[in-house]
Amino acid sequence: MGYKYLLVISLFAFLLSCGTGRVDEKNHMPQQKPEKAGKAVITIGVVAPITGQTATFGKSTREGVILAFEQIENKITLDGKEYKINVVFADDQGSPEAAVSAYNKLITHDKVLAIIGTVQSNCSLAGAPLAQKHKVPMISTASTNPKVTQTGDFIFRACFIDPFQGKVMAKYAIENLKLKTAAVIFDNANDYSKGLAEVFKKTYEELGGKVVSYQPFPGEDKTKDFSPLLTQIKSAKPELIFAPCYYQAAAQIAIQAKKLGLAVPILGGDGFDSPKLVEVGQKDVEGLTFSNHYSKDTPSTQVKQFVADYEKKFNSTPDALAVLSYDASKILIDALKRAGKPDSEAIKKALTETKDLEVVSGKITFDAERNPIKSAAILQIKNGKQVYITTVNP
Amino acid sequence: MNYFITLIKRNWLFFIIMTAVLIFMNILQTPQKSTGEPILSEFISHIITIALINVLMAVSLNLVNGFTGQLSLGHGGFMCIGAYSASMITKIILPASGNAGWLVFILALIIGGITSGLIGYLIGLPTLRLKGDYLAIVTLGFSEVIRSIMVISDDIANVLNSIGLVSISNVIKEIGGPRGITGIDERSILPVVLIIVAIGIIMMRNLIYSSFGRAFQSISEDEIASETMGINTTKYKTMAFSISAFWAGVGGGLLAHKLLFISPNNFTFLKSIEYLIYVYAGGIGSISGSILSAMGLTCVLEFTRTLNLDEWRFVFYALLLIVLMLKKPAGLMGNKEFRFMIPREYR
């Protein structure tokens, strides 16, 4: 039996040796040692869905953050002292459980000063309590669910919130399209989708419309076949479908609706914003209309400058998530400068005081619940391209 | 009193080791003077906690799959019940309980375990007459049904609300359908988990070395033969099943209070399969094997997070598993135990 004891001992030795943070320098996983002399380092964590169903969100987020920090050459001078900024990425795989692990790793292992992210509301909701508990300021890029920032005073966001987005689409449907009956189809597993659907339904009915069919489905990863739902919707004869999901489900809904001969306009939220929507849906997604945080056709110098920089660096057009993560980084950098020291309480205070900061997606001022107040753009897919229709102000 | 004396006599080594480990851990967790950091950082203790919960789950699954020889694939479902009931209780009662927080937590764990054990009993009665793979499928089916009930809890709440049971419907709304429960209080800290897991392991070990345990093992050897010897196989099978479900429920409660967030997606059949892997990789019918493999595999998987392997982690994990099973088809330990795990009179 002797060798088995040896096995146990070596296992425990492995266990302890692995965890002491002995990691190569080149692996971008520094142990922050603020007290030590020499070049001081500020570690910023970024959580994004780098793999998984919503991986294109993660790619854009990553690029937006990289661009923002490269523009200040990854260093910042606070109070006369130069700090190197180290950005650490963590993958939430688009799932809340993985998000908890990702936040945990960033906070307890990498000891980050602040966190940018994450994209999806359900993941931010899972991670935000951790950030709040460890008093790490967190700026969510695109989590539009109101509950995210209600977690605590360390949680901020760079985007508008669902009630606003839902209202915008309901107004657009009634006032611009003049369609009075709607079907709503949403992902009940996702706070984002559910929140939007509820607000849309409420506003739409207040404005005199009628929701004839209200269909929740249990999770995008498991629901592939929407035809049972769409058949039900078809028999309810709505004039439009509101489907606040992410791009993948949106493409499926559009394709399968066509197959069932259900030809009504489909509206949605910022989750539609991805090049994959057109790639998968091709002709079937023509005419999909959705609200978004920005449009590259908005007449503004900030936007033009950003689009030019982004295209030069990454050779592709930025989508809303790239913009939001870029903006989140800008907000954080601005707050860091005003805080004057790498201290989470000071950064939190500076973030709260952010006022009329010009960023790409508009002017940022945080309200009492740490939500920025800004406008929404409405876009439509035409000939496989996103076309700017109008801007709606709060 | 006599019982306690025998208990301590039988398990004295275990108690001493536990105390030593606890003291040792306490030293490790106090910040050091030179760096201001404890040796056992929060990151490591998080992982060890998760690994310990997995150990509890693996050992309890081994009770059914290994010692009683009934292939069950529904462990995730029992974990789901435990996690949900415990976190519902702490979520509702804990804010109002003040200083009695820990007591409420322990009670919630026990209630979670009992609920899960009870449901395990109810499921076990009709299904345990099935054999082999069919039993595996039915248990898997039940665990998925349990999970799906959590998914449709919104609709259940709506129905109850329309009948007029507003208060119950409000409670059920807290389950949150497919979105799950967020904002659970963190209670599963390392020492607490360690003690609970150790108690679980001791109790299951003592069970296995009792006359009940011999009945379990005889069923796994040959069910028909043991029935002819006068063993009430149904009784012992359901017993093993519900005890295993009880500990799975406790494990679920612990996990919920560690992750601080649960959703039905945490408890799909993939979760059950994870534990199945621990049991078989460790060796069926060996508690030491389950402990070793659950601890080892979890740590390998979690610590490789720091090595920048990213996506490669799971590939290596899978390869490790395949090679392990090809080289040692009976698992790491086969059906052997560490000497200190065996009660003295059986050594």
Place this chain on the structure above:
Amino acid sequence: MKKNEKMVWLAIGVSFTILYILKYGFQGFLQQLVNGLQLGSLYALIALGYTMVYGIIKLINFAHGDLFMFGAYISAFVGAYLAGRGLIGLAFIPAMLLSMIVTAVLGMSIEKVAYKPLRNKPRLSVLITALGVSLFLENFFALPAEKVFFPFNKIVFGPNMLSFPKLIDDRIFNFAGISISMVKSIDFFVAILLMIILELIVKKTRIGKAMRAVSFNREAAYLMGIDVNFIIMVTFGIGTSLASAAGTLYALTFCCLDNPFMGIWPGMKAFIAAVLGGIGNIPGAMLGGFLMGIIETYASSINPQLGDVSAFSLLIIVLIFKPAGLMGKFEIEKV
């Protein structure tokens, strides 16, 4: 089944149908039936592979869902190549055939490497190896190409969504308010065709005869001069190629491949379908697959979240009343 028991089940089925028609109308009922048949044909194809493998070596091949995924990806690559040359229309047939062959080769090599060495070892260790193979296939093919060193970066699929080329110009036919799309009918008829071919192979050829012999009694078959290893390998090949065909049809229907983890849930559902019909029984797998598809469709049309519950509850009810599945024979254990 006893006659009166059969009547009870029939009565329950009929009353559910009538209730459904009363609530949602006859048209809705028929449209959902069409939807259900399409889903069911996919499930049935995957279930056939499960059942064949189980029948011959009593192994629940957990990697089957991932072979389904592999087949879908291969056909997507072949399809993209063909569509790039302007070949659409019937181009899905060569894509499907090619992916069936490639996947069958993969299936057979998995059998050779991971399952064969354990054939005479405890049965459950093969189950864990199967789980390991499944994990490996999912995670290996999900590696992003830029993170992988040379020879492998050409073969991994990456974690991101891949769109499936539109190989068929989908047309919609309307019959009395029921829409049947071209793809839907292709799914159904290809599935039926493959099932008939399979039935012919198993019942009419020498290899099929050998397969039945091996599944009945491996030792005796060996003594009769049947090359057992070869027959097991062929069975794996046929089973995986059916999964790959299902993968192609699935991709054709939904126009995209999520990621290499996409096989988990269809695989699981198909597995349940196989058990429902009586695992190891080929007509049973077909019946189970169609039944699952139809019932899931109806349940999710009532409430989309009921889809999973209904599938698993059906399984539990059937197994409690008929412990060996709908068409399986319950073997009495002799001492």
